[in-house]
Amino acid sequence: MAFRSAVITFPGSNCDRDMADALEKISGSKPASVWHRDADLPEGLDFIALPGGFSYGDYLRSGAMAARSPIMQAVVAAAGRGVPVLGVCNGFQVLTEAGLLPGALMRNAGIRFVCREVMLTVENSQSLFTAGYETGQQIRVPVAHHDGNYFADAATLDRLEGEGRVAFRYAEEVNGSARDIAGVLNEGGNVLGMMPHPERAIEKAHGGTDGRALFESAIKALVGA
Amino acid sequence: MKVRVHVSLKNGVLDPQGRAIHHAIEGLGFSGVADVRAGRLFELEVEPGVTDAQLEDIASKLLANMVIENYRIERVA
Numbered sequence: 042m043a044f045r046s047a048v049i050t051f052p053g054s055n056c057d058r059d060m061a062d063a064l065e066k067i068s069g070s071k072p073a074s075v076w077h078r079d080a081d082l083p084e085g086l087d088f089i090a091l092p093g094g095f096s097y098g099d100y101l102r103s104g105a106m107a108a109r110s111p112i113m114q115a116v117v118a119a120a121g122r123g124v125p126v127l128g129v130c131n132g133f134q135v136l137t138e139a140g141l142l143p144g145a146l147m148r149n150a151g152i153r154f155v156c157r158e159v160m161l162t163v164e165n166s167q168s169l170f171t172a173g174y175e176t177g178q179q180i181r182v183p184v185a186h187h188d189g190n191y192f193a194d195a196a197t198l199d200r201l202e203g204e205g206r207v208a209f210r211y212a213e214e215v216n217g218s219a220r221d222i223a224g225v226l227n228e229g230g231n232v233l234g235m236m237p238h239p240e241r242a243i244e245k246a247h248g249g250t251d252g253r254a255l256f257e258s259a260i261k262a263l264v265g266a
Numbered sequence: 267m268k269v270r271v272h273v274s275l276k277n278g279v280l281d282p283q284g285r286a287i288h289h290a291i292e293g294l295g296f297s298g299v300a301d302v303r304a305g306r307l308f309e310l311e312v313e314p315g316v317t318d319a320q321l322e323d324i325a326s327k328l329l330a331n332m333v334i335e336n337y338r339i340e341r342v343a
Contacts (some may be wrong), residue, residue, distance in 0.1 A: 102331055109328065138331065145333040148282050192279060192334055217282070 042264045044068035046088040049116065051077040051107040056093035056130065056238065063240035064090065067256040068264075077110040087263045088125050089116055091132030093185070093238060103146060103188040104134030113139050125169055125259060126232045130186055133224070133234030142225055142234045143201065144193035149186070150217020156185040158249070160212035161223050161237060165205045168226055169262050170233045173254030179212055180251035182237040189236040191218035191225075201225055208233055268342040269312050269321060273330045274305035 046064050050057045057074070064072045072090070073083045082089065097106035107113065113135070120126045120141055128136040136142045149155055158181050163174040174180065193201070198219055201207055209224035216236070224235030239252025275281050281303050288302040308329055312321075321339050330337040 101328070105328070105331070137333070143333075145331055147279070147334065150280065150282050152282050152286050190280075190282070217280070 044070045044088065044260050044264045045083070045086050046070070046072040046090065047075045047082055047086050048072045048090045048092055049075050049077065049112055050092070051094070051096035051110060051131075051135075053096045053098055054092050054094035054131065056240065059238075060090045060092040060129065060240045063243050063252075063256055064088070066243065067253065068260045075112060077107065077112050080111050080115065082112070082115045082119060086119065086124055088127070088259060089119060091116070091126065091128040091135050092240075093130030093132060096131055096135065099188070102134075102138065104131055104136075104138040107131070107135045108138035108140075117141060120227070120232050123229060123231050125263065127170065127255075127259070128232075128234040129238055129240065130184075130189075130236055133236055134188060136232060136234040141232050142227055143197050144191055144219075144225065146186075146188045146236070147190040147192050148188055149190050149215075154185075154187045155189065155216055156183075158183050159215050159223075159237060161209045162212045164207045164210050165226070167205065168208060168230050168233065170226075170255050170259050171208055172262065173258030181242070181249050182239055182252050183241045184215060184237045186216070186236055189216040189218065191216075191222045191236075193219060198222075204228070206230075209235055209237070267312060267314055269310045269316075270340040270342055271308040271310065271321070271325050271329050272305060272338040272340065273308070273325075273335050274337075275303055275334060276336055279334050 048061045061072045134146045163178045166174045166176040206226040211221040239255045242249045242252035284302040284304045325337040
């Protein structure tokens with residue numbers, strides 16, 4: 042069965058083609074490209090991706106304007122029906138601003154934009170997105186962000202940890218994130234937001250392939266191997 | 267009429283920008299500044315019929331991110 046996915050493009054998205062390329066290379070099916078002004082998503086989607094970039098020039102707050110764009114109502118509705126949604130980098134910021142994930146992404150603690158490869162620890166290998174990894178496995182994935190400093194109040198952080206919703210943690214100091222959180226899942230486990238870019242680590246030319254298993258496991262779970 | 271919405275970080279939320287600004291103030295040779303918190307000011311030109319409840323909605327649904335920020339609404343005649 043063909044894998045039906047969509048990549049949402051906002052004005053200022055700049056990783057939408059990388060994301061579409063990763064999804065196509067790994068699933069064999071070309072994702073639909075959806076514009077932020079569209080009110081509807083294609084029918085029967087298996088997977089929705091919100092890419093990295095600087096939607097709306099990061100006006101107001103990173104992801105704030107995109108979270109209120111027309112297509113996000115459809116994304117929120119789809120997520121509510123259980124459709125898997127992956128938000129990477131700016132996509133993660135959009136998911137928190139849209140209320141699909143708890144917390145907020147603030148300016149990096151060191152003020153500077155961080156653009157390099159970092160080591161992550163896989164904290165939960167039971168989710169749709171992380172089943173291709175082992176719990177505790179360390180993977181190397183690039184980051185490129187200015188606002189990746191994850192914040193949530195202590196009660197929310199405790200709940201996320203207790204419910205196994207911390208998907209990835211930084212294995213080194215990157216941006217000051219609370220409890221080194223790099224990626225979180227929603228309550229249903231079908232929405233993942235993460236600052237690192239798995240779509241930039243899927244083939245040898247990228248310098249590493251540790252991001253590949255994320256797409257492989259999701260695609261396998263959704264449409265079979 | 268003019269309405270000002272002041273948005274500031276909640277207590278306990280670290281403010282790296284405020285800290286950097288604080289360092290810059292000290293770098294300019296000013297002493298006696300204990301702390302700096304950076305915020306935002308929005309000036310809205312609204313019709314007289316716009317209610318406080320509507321302004322609260324605008325502030326809490328868009329201008330401020332209630333996870334990390336507080337807001338204060340000020341009607342300026």
